[in-house]
Amino acid sequence: MTEIKDSNIQIIQGGICAVEGVKAAGIRKGKYGLALILSENSYVAGTFTSNQITAAPVDYSKKIIKDGKISLIVANSGNANCFTGKVGINDNNEMVSLSSELLNIPKDKIATASTGVIGRKMPMELISSLIRKSSQKLENSKEASKDAAKAIMTTDTVFKEFAVQVTLKNNNVVKIGGICKGIGMIAPNMATLLCFIATDGKIKSEALQDSLKIAVEDSFNMLSVDGDESTNDTVLFIANGKSENEIVDSNGKVDENFQEGLNYLCKNLAKKIAYDGEGATKFLEVDVFGAKTKEDAKNVSKSIVNSSLIKTAIFGEDPNWGRIVMAIGNSKADIDPKNLSIAISSGDEVVDFVKKGNILAYDETSYLKEAEDIMKNREIKIIIDLNQGSVSATAYGCDFSYDYVKINAEYTT
Amino acid sequence: MTEIKDSNIQIIQGGICAVEGVKAAGIRKGKYGLALILSENSYVAGTFTSNQITAAPVDYSKKIIKDGKISLIVANSGNANCFTGKVGINDNNEMVSLSSELLNIPKDKIATASTGVIGRKMPMELISSLIRKSSQKLENSKEASKDAAKAIMTTDTVFKEFAVQVTLKNNNVVKIGGICKGIGMIAPNMATLLCFIATDGKIKSEALQDSLKIAVEDSFNMLSVDGDESTNDTVLFIANGKSENEIVDSNGKVDENFQEGLNYLCKNLAKKIAYDGEGATKFLEVDVFGAKTKEDAKNVSKSIVNSSLIKTAIFGEDPNWGRIVMAIGNSKADIDPKNLSIAISSGDEVVDFVKKGNILAYDETSYLKEAEDIMKNREIKIIIDLNQGSVSATAYGCDFSYDYVKINAEYTT
Numbered sequence: 001m002t003e004i005k006d007s008n009i010q011i012i013q014g015g016i017c018a019v020e021g022v023k024a025a026g027i028r029k030g031k032y033g034l035a036l037i038l039s040e041n042s043y044v045a046g047t048f049t050s051n052q053i054t055a056a057p058v059d060y061s062k063k064i065i066k067d068g069k070i071s072l073i074v075a076n077s078g079n080a081n082c083f084t085g086k087v088g089i090n091d092n093n094e095m096v097s098l099s100s101e102l103l104n105i106p107k108d109k110i111a112t113a114s115t116g117v118i119g120r121k122m123p124m125e126l127i128s129s130l131i132r133k134s135s136q137k138l139e140n141s142k143e144a145s146k147d148a149a150k151a152i153m154t155t156d157t158v159f160k161e162f163a164v165q166v167t168l169k170n171n172n173v174v175k176i177g178g179i180c181k182g183i184g185m186i187a188p189n190m191a192t193l194l195c196f197i198a199t200d201g202k203i204k205s206e207a208l209q210d211s212l213k214i215a216v217e218d219s220f221n222m223l224s225v226d227g228d229e230s231t232n233d234t235v236l237f238i239a240n241g242k243s244e245n246e247i248v249d250s251n252g253k254v255d256e257n258f259q260e261g262l263n264y265l266c267k268n269l270a271k272k273i274a275y276d277g278e279g280a281t282k283f284l285e286v287d288v289f290g291a292k293t294k295e296d297a298k299n300v301s302k303s304i305v306n307s308s309l310i311k312t313a314i315f316g317e318d319p320n321w322g323r324i325v326m327a328i329g330n331s332k333a334d335i336d337p338k339n340l341s342i343a344i345s346s347g348d349e350v351v352d353f354v355k356k357g358n359i360l361a362y363d364e365t366s367y368l369k370e371a372e373d374i375m376k377n378r379e380i381k382i383i384i385d386l387n388q389g390s391v392s393a394t395a396y397g398c399d400f401s402y403d404y405v406k407i408n409a410e411y412t413t
Numbered sequence: 414m415t416e417i418k419d420s421n422i423q424i425i426q427g428g429i430c431a432v433e434g435v436k437a438a439g440i441r442k443g444k445y446g447l448a449l450i451l452s453e454n455s456y457v458a459g460t461f462t463s464n465q466i467t468a469a470p471v472d473y474s475k476k477i478i479k480d481g482k483i484s485l486i487v488a489n490s491g492n493a494n495c496f497t498g499k500v501g502i503n504d505n506n507e508m509v510s511l512s513s514e515l516l517n518i519p520k521d522k523i524a525t526a527s528t529g530v531i532g533r534k535m536p537m538e539l540i541s542s543l544i545r546k547s548s549q550k551l552e553n554s555k556e557a558s559k560d561a562a563k564a565i566m567t568t569d570t571v572f573k574e575f576a577v578q579v580t581l582k583n584n585n586v587v588k589i590g591g592i593c594k595g596i597g598m599i600a601p602n603m604a605t606l607l608c609f610i611a612t613d614g615k616i617k618s619e620a621l622q623d624s625l626k627i628a629v630e631d632s633f634n635m636l637s638v639d640g641d642e643s644t645n646d647t648v649l650f651i652a653n654g655k656s657e658n659e660i661v662d663s664n665g666k667v668d669e670n671f672q673e674g675l676n677y678l679c680k681n682l683a684k685k686i687a688y689d690g691e692g693a694t695k696f697l698e699v700d701v702f703g704a705k706t707k708e709d710a711k712n713v714s715k716s717i718v719n720s721s722l723i724k725t726a727i728f729g730e731d732p733n734w735g736r737i738v739m740a741i742g743n744s745k746a747d748i749d750p751k752n753l754s755i756a757i758s759s760g761d762e763v764v765d766f767v768k769k770g771n772i773l774a775y776d777e778t779s780y781l782k783e784a785e786d787i788m789k790n791r792e793i794k795i796i797i798d799l800n801q802g803s804v805s806a807t808a809y810g811c812d813f814s815y816d817y818v819k820i821n822a823e824y825t826t
Binding site: 400 | 464465466467493495496497498530531532533641642643644720721722725726728729731733734735736738739740741742743744748750766767770772774813814815817818819821822
């Protein structure tokens with residue numbers, strides 16, 4: 001997870017506060033938490049859950065970012081403020097009003113996000129007190145980024161942040177930093193995905209939105225913990241231009257290195273979420289090659305990463321490749337069993353089960369030991385070649401353990 | 414599960430052998446089993462998995478039933494004969510040849526089905542020996558139906574059979590009986606759905622196929638254990654006409670009572686599968702009312718019955734209705750949160766969480782005790798009213814327990 005993509009992208013410390021002009025703060029109290037991210041007069045882009053039922057802050061932030069600029073993000077954990085009707089809308093507005101007053105920021109420059117239990121009243125007395133305290137702690141520091149990342153955690157076991165320094169095509173340098181929480185895209189009720197990213201590059205909302213959409217498609221949208229999608233998923237990307245370095249050229253094209261840096265950052269945050277998947281004991285990456293279309297490649301990789309039977313086999317360290325065949329067949333992709341190749345890998349070791357339709361693992365004994373050894377690793381890669389075209393995709397996930405059941409059976413409030 | 418639908422449908426004993434002219438046999442040896450179902454010169458209909466990768470017996474039986482008539486079904490458990498290439502096709506043909514020889518039945522009147530591990534060679538010596546022994550045990554008896562039902566079990570914990578006697582509109586009487594196995598529609602690798610149904614009514618293949626399709630749509634197709642669909646799912650329905658009673662009138666219309674009886678039988682077999690879902694401790698029924706279209710009603714009920722987060726909450730006896738909101742929102746159905754009603758029920762007890770968008774369970778204390786009491790039951794019903802139209806649907810499933818993980822993590826061969 002710490003490989004350096006290429007010489008144009010360098011991993012740096014500091015999370016979202018690695019970016020000049022960004023201040024953060026975070027406080028936790030019991031199962032509740034509150035984070036503030038301040039970056040004055042920043043262009044903003046966002047992607048949100050596709051669940052038909054959305055939380056009050058999702059509806060609110062979608063509207064707010066249409067203006068193109070914000071200065072503050074207020075995010076709470078512990079309560080999703082979803083399916084809470086007018087009361088929830090008022091509570092969300094109160095979060096905005098109070099922050100506006102305390103930090104002297106216009107209300108329409110404040111976005112909100114929430115994560116937690118659905119269908120419960122927000123504990124506004126506590127939330128307000130956390131906003132007051134956080135507003136006095138805002139600073140640009142490594143600690144502040146960590147505090148904010150910790151404040152938005154729910155069932156997460158570790159806080160999640162990542163930052164890169166990107167050398168643009170014209171050799172100028174910009175930074176991108178982010179924090180996120182969640183134990184699935186795709187796992188509501190105290191496990192929503194929230195992600196806040198900032199850059200000091202100069203880039204306006206429209207280009208920022210395009211750039212974010214590309215990065216999210218191959219990262220957070222390729223992530224699965226349990227196949228359920230939250231009512232609260234929110235990714236916000238802000239650009240304050242403090243570096244004075246332009247990201248978009250005179251033809252309106254986003255700098256390639258910037259896009260690569262953002263993709264890399266989002267993939268790394270997504271991987272951190274998969275690593276920390278609810279009850280996860282193993283990280284699963286599914287690489288699909290040789291698809292006719294991008295959609296096919298994504299369908300196959302997601303079908304595998306979502307399969308309960310594959311996820312339990314990974315947990316049991318059982319190289320049961322028949323289940324991979326089943327999951328490939330269940331995808332809507334254009335496939336031909338006669339062309340299919342299936343392998344598993346970890347580190348440098350690879351075991352081929354099927355190569356262009358020929359079953360190498362037909363006789364149990366020949367592969368079982370080697371494959372079982374690979375399954376013992378913490379990071380497992382399933383590699384599929386459809387041999388139908390030249391498009392590829394990667395999905396990220398984790399295994400399905402006793403603890404997943406425990407966490408979700410014994411947990412509401 | 415034993416209520417009598419109405420006076421035209423009476424539950425009877427004997428499983429598939431409740432039907433005159435049907436002989437069955439079954440033998441188990443370790444993790445392998447073999448069942449024969451003999452009903453000479455019977456019209457046949459079938460529905461099969463929609464997985465793109467299909468087992469050798471699925472491909473074979475699809476072709477065989479096109480002729481319209483069969484006399485014998487040969488089914489094995491322990492090996493799926495899937496992704497086994499030419500060897501698998503030969504092994505399937507050998508099952509047919511041997512049965513043909515032993516029972517003096519033309520090869521093209523024999524259908525096959527397999528369930529078990531994918532991508533392994535069939536143990537043909539054992540299978541052949543089981544076919545030989547079974548062929549000498551064929552008889553029309555309660556015991557024979559049970560033996561066949563037991564022989565096709567894999568991770569099933571109980572054998573599954575059901576039979577009804579139907580009084581047709583013209584007061585004639587026919588019987589329908591069936592056996593099935595599986596712990597999900599929708600759960601491959603030793604958990605495929607296989608179902609064999611017979612009737613002594615007079616009905617030809619085309620009408621039989623239409624009738625079966627209707628019954629399967631609202632039963633097996635509304636069943637979910639883990640959302641994965643097998644490569645081997647097979648439902649075969651045979652009609653031998655022994656009763657001499659016509660099911661189809663002169664206008665080509667299938668007798669309504671017959672259709673109702675078949676629907677009832679398929680629903681009861683589907684419920685038995687849900688009850689016996691891998692690791693299941695609770696049976697879950699999701700009734701959705703007030704949808705605009707049948708598709709909407711099905712989408713919402715399936716989205717709920719498939720949700721890992723709801724299934725773990727049911728296991729944990731946690732009335733976490735926020736997760737139901739999430740699952741409804743995740744369906745593609747036409748919904749309006751303001752019109753939504755959500756309740757849970759068991760037996761005569763009902764607790765409303767949300768009524769036409771008004772949250773009755775907003776304040777935890779008011780509903781928690783009652784709802785928690787309901788959750789303690791073995792059979793849980795989730796009742797949704799979308800209040801958008803007048804169409805309804807019901808889905809069947811079970812909870813998600815530690816044992817589901819255990820069964821699927823520790824099990825291949």
